[in-house]
Amino acid sequence: MRHYSIEEILKNNQAWAKQKQTQDRTYFEELADGQHPPYLYIGCSDSRLALTRFTGTEPGELFVHRNIANQVCLTDINFLSILDYAISHLEVKYIIVSGHYGCGGIKAALEGRTTGIIDNWVNPIRETYLQNQEEIDALPTQGERLNRLSELNVIMQVKNLYQTSIMRQALQQQKAPEVHGWVVDLRTGLIKDLHVSTKQWGLRSLSLAAY
Structure with a gap:
């Protein structure tokens, strides 16, 4: 290239x-x-993910937060500030949590070969693997195992999103954006919608916020 x-x-x-x-x-x-973007995009920092090209959008349509392996970290003040601003001030209608196949952060978590800060960052992904180890290990190839962990990681991050006080408050006020979980296939350029059902998590978060 x-x-x-x-x-x-x-x-x-x-x-x-x-x-x-x-x-x-x-x-x-x-x-x-x-700016009046309808979307908040939470994705991976990977340089191959040119958002406007993959989605066919123009500048001003996506409010973006990116980090290694598209983590929704509940202690990350940068992420929480972006989420708060997107919901409270920009009033985005949709939140997209997007991972991708061939993700270096996912591979690092699965193989467990990282050290230092990166190891700390991908540790939640390793926990997701351990929670789903039987399903993942049953897949025939390393590539399929990595791809499945990428999908499960997105699902976990959507779940984490609903654990934030910002989303719980938005749910209480009936102003919560619609949430979607995606995975981008870099080999085809196509986006896979994981059809993540957020209704149950949303209702659960709303009930927890009442206490």
């Missing part, structure tokens, strides 16, 4: 901006006027 130089990236930017202005003179005026 060819890598662009800094100078080439700047030239690409100029060409793109010129093309957009040619197509629509008001494009950048409207873009600079403020």
Whole structure:
């Protein structure tokens, strides 16, 4: 894969901006006027995940939080701040938690070869593996095991999302966004909807918030 130089990236930017202005003179005026994205996207930091290309969206449509292996960490003040802002101020209608096949963080958790901060970060994924070890180990190939753990990790992060006080409060106020769990297949470019049912978790979180 060819890598662009800094100078080439700047030239690409100029060409793109010129093309957009040619197509629509008001494009950048409207873009600079403020953001009203309907989606909060919680995904992996992997450089291969070019969101606007995979989803066909434009700048201003996705409010984004990314980290290694798309974790919803209940003690991460950065994530919680983004979630609060997305729900309370931007009033997003949808939250997408998205993983991907071939994820390095998932592989690190499954193989247990990491050390230091990264090991601490992927440890919750390792716990997910241990909770589902019989199902995962029964799969015939390492690739299938990694893919299944990627899916289970997304499901776990959706569950974690509903454990935040921010989502519980939104549920109480009947302002909670609709939540979806996805996995991107880098080999095909296609998004797999895991059809995660969040209704049960939402109701459970709402009942817990009453105490």
